C-alpha cells in the first residue's frame with residue numbers, strides 16, 4: 001500500500017489523481033491533501049477518502065470547512081505552512097504535487113528533504129528553481145517522477161536506455177485553442193475562446209498557457225532539468241492530434257515515441273505505480289485506424305513568442321526563468337480577470353525579462369524575492 005499526500009486535490013490533476021486512488025484502492029491510500037478555495041469539493045473528498053490532514057488557502061476557508069462539520073480527528077491547516085505539512089506528512093511516501101504555480105516550490109523542497117518520492121505535475125516548480133530542486137533530489141536520493149504527459153512519455157521511452165545516448169528530445173505540442181489564428185486575429189480573442197482547448201480539459205491557467213504556447217516553453221525548461229538536457233537538444237513540434245505525447249531520438253537515429261489517447265490519468269497512474277503498470281478504469285484505448293493520419297508541423301517562433309521567450313530565458317538561465325514564470329503567472333491571472341488583452345500577456349513577460357538583471361545561481365531566498373518583485377512589477381504595469 002502506497003500512502004499519498006496530494007497538493008491541489010480539487011484541481012484538474014488532483015481530481016484525476018483521486019480517481020486513480022479510488023479505482024486502485026488496494027494499492028493507494030490518501031493520507032493528506034490540500035485545496036485552495038473550493039471548500040465544497042474538498043468537503044466531498046474528505047468524506048470519501050478520510051485523509052488525516054487537510055490544508056486550504058487561508059483562515060477563512062479553514063473556518064468554512066470546519067463549520068461544515070468534518071470528523072474531529074481530521075486536522076485542518078492553511079496557507080504555505082499547511083501546504084508544507086501536507087507535503088511532509090509522516091505517513092506518506094509519495095507527494096503528488098498538482099498545485100498550480102510557484103507556490104508549489106517550497107513544499108516540494110521540504111518533501112524532498114523528508115525523503116518523499118515526488119510525482120510532479122506542478123511544472124512551475126522546476127521552471128522557477130530547477131537547479132535547486134534537482135540538486136536537492138540528488139542529495140536526498142529522491143526520485144522525481146513526471147506527471148506532465150510529455151515528460152512522462154520521455155521517461156517511459158527512456159526505460160532501459162542509456163540517457164547518454166540521447167541525440168535529442170522531441171516534445172509535441174497540440175497548439176492550444178488558437179493554433180490556426182494569425183497574430184492579427186489574436187488581437188481581440190476572449191477568455192472564453194482561450195479556455196476552449198481542442199484536445200485536453202485542464203485548469204484555467206494551463207489552458208491559457210497552452211493558447212499562448214507558454215505551456216510548451218515551460219515544458220522545454222522542465223525537460224531541461226528533468227532529463228539534464230541542453231536546450232539545443234530539445235525540439236518542439238506541432239502535432240494537432242495529441243496522440244504522440246513526445247519522443248526521443250537516439251544517437252543511432254532511432255526514434256522512440258509514447259502514444260495514447262489524451263487522458264492525464266495515464267501519466268498520473270504511471271508515476272504512482274512506477275515501475276509497474278496497472279489498468280485504468282474507463283480508459284478509452286487508442287484507435288489508430290480512426291485517426292488514419294498523424295500530422296507534424298514546424299513551430300513558428302514569431303507566431304508563438306512565448307515559446308521563444310522560454311528558450312531564451314532557459315538558455316540564459318540563472319534567475320531569468322524565475323522572472324519568466326512569475327511574469328507569466330501574474331499576466332495570465334490578469335487576463336483571466338479581464339484586466340488585459342490576450343496579446344498583452346506576451347508584452348508583460350517581455351517587459352519583465354528585459355528589465356531583470358540576471359543572477360547566475362540564485363538561492364531559494366533570492367528566487368522567492370525575484371518571484372515577488374516580478375509580480376509587483378507586472379501588476380504595476382497593468383495598473
Ligand code: NDP
Pocket residue numbers: 007008009010011012013014034035036037038039056057097098099100101103121122123124147148149200201202203204205206264
Ligand atoms: P487547476 O487550476 O485545475 O487546480 C489547481 C489546484 O491548486 C486546485 O486544487 C486549487 O485549489 C489549488 N490552488 C491554486 N492556487 C493555490 C494556492 N495559492 N494555494 C493553495 N492551493 C492552490 O490546475 P491543474 O490541475 O490544471 O494544474 C495543476 C498543475 O499541473 C499545474 O502546474 C499545471 O501546469 C500542471 N499540469 C496540468 C495538466 C492538466 O491536464 N490539467 C497537464 C500537465 C500539467 P482550489 O481549486 O480549491 O482553489
Ligand code: MG
Pocket residue numbers: 148149150219
Ligand atoms: Mg504537458
